[in-house]
Amino acid sequence: MKPAWHEAFEPDVLQHPASLPVLSAITPEWAWGGSTGRGVKVAVLDSGIKNTHPAVDGAVRGYCRVVEGEDGQFTYDETPHTDIFGHGTACAGIIHKVAPEAELYSVQVLKPTGGGSGGAFAAGLHWAIEHGMQVCNLSLGTTKRDFFAALHELADLAAFKNIMLVTAANNMPQPSFPSMYASVISVACNEEKDPFHFYYNPAPPMDFGAPGIDVQVAWEEHDYATMTGNSFAAPSMTGIIALILAKHPGLTPFLMKTILRTTAWNVRLPVDTSVAEAHAS
Amino acid sequence: MIQPATPEADHADAAYARRLRDALGGLGMLGTLAAPQSYHQLLTLLVRDAMQVTRAKIGTLRLLDKATNELVFEVVEGAALGPRAVEAARQFRVPLGQGIAGWVAASGQPVVRSDLAADPRFVAEATERIGYVPHSMLCLPLNGEDGILGVIELFDKADGTAFTADDMGTLGVFGEAAAAAITQSQVLNDVTRLFGLMLQRLLGDTPDAVLLHDHVAELVARVVETPDYRDAIQIALTAGQIARQGPEARRYCLQVLDAFADYLRAQHSRATLGGRLP
Numbered sequence: 001m002k003p004a005w006h007e008a009f010e011p012d013v014l015q016h017p018a019s020l021p022v023l024s025a026i027t028p029e030w031a032w033g034g035s036t037g038r039g040v041k042v043a044v045l046d047s048g049i050k051n052t053h054p055a056v057d058g059a060v061r062g063y064c065r066v067v068e069g070e071d072g073q074f075t076y077d078e079t080p081h082t083d084i085f086g087h088g089t090a091c092a093g094i095i096h097k098v099a100p101e102a103e104l105y106s107v108q109v110l111k112p113t114g115g116g117s118g119g120a121f122a123a124g125l126h127w128a129i130e131h132g133m134q135v136c137n138l139s140l141g142t143t144k145r146d147f148f149a150a151l152h153e154l155a156d157l158a159a160f161k162n163i164m165l166v167t168a169a170n171n172m173p174q175p176s177f178p179s180m181y182a183s184v185i186s187v188a189c190n191e192e193k194d195p196f197h198f199y200y201n202p203a204p205p206m207d208f209g210a211p212g213i214d215v216q217v218a219w220e221e222h223d224y225a226t227m228t229g230n231s232f233a234a235p236s237m238t239g240i241i242a243l244i245l246a247k248h249p250g251l252t253p254f255l256m257k258t259i260l261r262t263t264a265w266n267v268r269l270p271v272d273t274s275v276a277e278a279h280a281s
Numbered sequence: 282m283i284q285p286a287t288p289e290a291d292h293a294d295a296a297y298a299r300r301l302r303d304a305l306g307g308l309g310m311l312g313t314l315a316a317p318q319s320y321h322q323l324l325t326l327l328v329r330d331a332m333q334v335t336r337a338k339i340g341t342l343r344l345l346d347k348a349t350n351e352l353v354f355e356v357v358e359g360a361a362l363g364p365r366a367v368e369a370a371r372q373f374r375v376p377l378g379q380g381i382a383g384w385v386a387a388s389g390q391p392v393v394r395s396d397l398a399a400d401p402r403f404v405a406e407a408t409e410r411i412g413y414v415p416h417s418m419l420c421l422p423l424n425g426e427d428g429i430l431g432v433i434e435l436f437d438k439a440d441g442t443a444f445t446a447d448d449m450g451t452l453g454v455f456g457e458a459a460a461a462a463i464t465q466s467q468v469l470n471d472v473t474r475l476f477g478l479m480l481q482r483l484l485g486d487t488p489d490a491v492l493l494h495d496h497v498a499e500l501v502a503r504v505v506e507t508p509d510y511r512d513a514i515q516i517a518l519t520a521g522q523i524a525r526q527g528p529e530a531r532r533y534c535l536q537v538l539d540a541f542a543d544y545l546r547a548q549h550s551r552a553t554l555g556g557r558l559p
Contacts, residue, residue: 006446047387085379087388110387112350112377140388143424168390189446213446214395225400228393228446 006230008201009190009209016266017202026262028196037099037242043133044095044235045124046088046140048081049106055093055218061103064127066120074123084112086219090227091139091235093218098195098239102246105133110140118147125154129163134245137238138167138184139231141176151178159183159253164241168234169206180205185241185257189213189233192265198237200264208260210236320466321355327459328356328433331421334455335448337435339415341370343382344431344463350377352386352431359436366411373410382432385420389429391453394418395443417443421452423460430463458527465524 007013041061051060065077083089083106092104109124121142128136136158142151155178158165169188170176179186182204189212190199199209212233219225237260244259245251251259261267324342332340339359343352351374357367377383381394397403398416407414415436423430433456438444523534 007450085384085387087384112387140390143389144426170390191446214443219400220402223400225394226396228395228444228449229390231388231390231392 006188006190006209006212008203008206009188009199014199014266015202016269017200017261019262019267023258023262026259028263028268031259031263032240032243032247035099035243035247037102037239037246040099040102040135040242040245041105041133042095042099042102042238042242043105043107043128043131043136044088044092045107045109045121045128045136045138046083046091047085047110048083048088048108049092049104050083050086050089050218051080051106053089053093053218054222055224056089056096056104059092059096059100059102059104060106062105062131063108064105064124064131065108066124066127068117068120072119074120076123076127081106081108084108084110087139087231090217090219091137091231094195094215094232094235095137095239095242098236099242099246102135102239102242105131107136118142118144118151122147122150122154125151125158125165129154129158129161133163135164135166135238135241137235138165138178139234141167141170141179143170143176148177152181154178155181155183162250162252164238164245164253164256166234166238166241168230170230183253185237185253185260187212187234187237188230189228195236195239197265198240198260199266200261207257208237208264209233210240212236323462323466324356325358327462328358331433331435331452331455331459332358334451335419335435335444336439337419337437337444338439339413339436341434342431343375343434345377345386345429346374349374351375352377352382355431361413361437362411366413369410381418381420382434385422386429386432389422389424391419391421391449391456393444393446393449394420419444419448419452421449421456423456423463425460425464430460433459454527458525461528462525 008015048063048065049056049060051058063078063080065079065081067075067077069075087110088106088108092106095102095104105128107124107128109120111120121140125136125138155165165178165184167179167184167186169179169186178184185208186204186206187208187210188201188206190197190209191213192198192209192211193215195211197211201207201209210233212230213228214226215228215232215236216224217227217232219227240260241256244256248259324344328340328342331337337359338361340356341354341358342356344355345351346353353374354371357370362370375383377386381392385392395417397407397418398414404414417437419435421433421435423432433452435444435452520534524531
């Protein structure tokens with residue numbers, strides 16, 4: 001039986017990779033200290049975002065709804081929409097909490113009639129790449145091999161344009177795309193509560209662990225619910241990345257991964273964290 | 282030759298239609314018997330297995346009705362629920378995208394929710410419908426090849442703790458096998474139905490339809506009663522049990538069966554050649 005991705009972050013198996021001395025100048029303070037994510041364009045490819053939910057608080061700056069025509073062609077509807085079933089709003093709320101001044105863009109690729117086609121997902125990603133997005137939160141993916149090549153090409157294109165694709169590792173054991181690609185930042189949930197306590201995983205394809213267990217997420221009209229899922233870990237990392245980009249514009253995905261690795265909680269504190277915290281205080 | 286419309290002819294038509302129905306019913310049964318499990322039995326087994334793995338007190342399985350885009354209860358299991366509650370839950374249809382089950386079905390990702398009792402709307406609905414308010418829920422999508430098939434929901438662990446990310450990981454593996462088993466079973470049902478329809482069409486257009494019908498009816502009766510057929514059903518049941526263990530088990534099973542078939546073919550060739558091979 002394959003282990004679930006989050007198991008890499010359980011206390012008894014969590015690794016503490018050595019920090020690289022030459023990178024010692026990269027500290028959390030240097031990386032995101034004082035940043036609010038101001039002006040960074042963050043696309044949420046999902047079910048839409050409900051801009052009036054208090055968790056999002058009007059942070060949405062633009063919309064794109066992917067529409068599949070009867071002829072199979074995709075078009076983009078950029079008029080404002082809302083969230084068709086709440087998943088996108090839950091993710092957007094987490095991003096907004098970490099990076100309150102990041103500019104959110106709602107890219108609706110899921111349909112109320114059940115999921116979304118891999119084609120709609122690829123079309124939404126294409127829109128995000130072509131419209132100046134700097135970070136894309138992908139708390140979804142496809143398990144259909146048919147879309148492997150198309151999504152791979154788009155993920156590479158995004159990487160070449162310095163666009164960070166942050167994907168939720170699939171909660172299910174099937175390989176899911178694009179979270180399996182080397183060009184994306186793949187995230188599963190760890191047991192921490194503080195978004196800045198993210199972990200680095202030295203065993204790909206999953207790169208980082210972020211809070212995704214029993215997190216408060218936006219739910220229905222104006223409510224919140226306590227949920228667990230990798231879908232909620234990815235937006236936490238998306239928020240951190242927006243903070244870093246606001247402070248250090250122009251970073252490439254490989255530099256971003258280097259910064260995230262260096263500032264990861266399990267790399268910074270390669271000993272029992274409670275001991276380290278006691279020393280710090 | 283076209284028969285004149287007489288009361289006798291009408292009576293013969295009605296009798297023929299009845300016999301045809303019986304024969305097709307027999308054929309349908311043949312398909313159902315050959316299936317690893319009856320469809321409902323299969324779904325119930327899946328829910329019970331999921332409950333056992335996670336020690337959940339209540340388990341349900343809803344399938345997507347593609348015509349209406351609603352999630353419809355197929356199985357509701359749990360000693361904590363009375364028969365009336367089970368029946369009430371069965372009547373409940375949820376449009377895709379609504380509630381946690383709808384959310385999971387639409388996103389294809391499982392979630393755990395651990396504060397159900399703090400949600401006034403959920404509490405009111407659960408109290409009214411089933412007279413029981415769960416605290417924790419794990420909802421798992423059943424992802425088919427061509428989209429979502431449905432969801433499995435599990436409520437409240439027996440020890441009172443909430444579902445964990447570990448439960449989600451374990452159930453993820455299970456969900457993949459469950460979705461494959463459901464797809465196989467649906468395909469078998471469809472093939473049986475298609476075969477029945479084709480036969481109906483053939484019988485309807487053939488001049489000596491009654492003769493053909495009698496042959497079919499006789500064949501069905503004979504086949505079902507033969508020891509060979511009963512053995513075949515046993516093989517199908519065993520293969521079905523293996524198939525539910527997942528793709529790897531299915532591959533090994535096929536390899537073993539293929540090797541055995543090769544061996545039998547080789548034996549047959551030797552027998553045919555009268556021992557002339559080394």
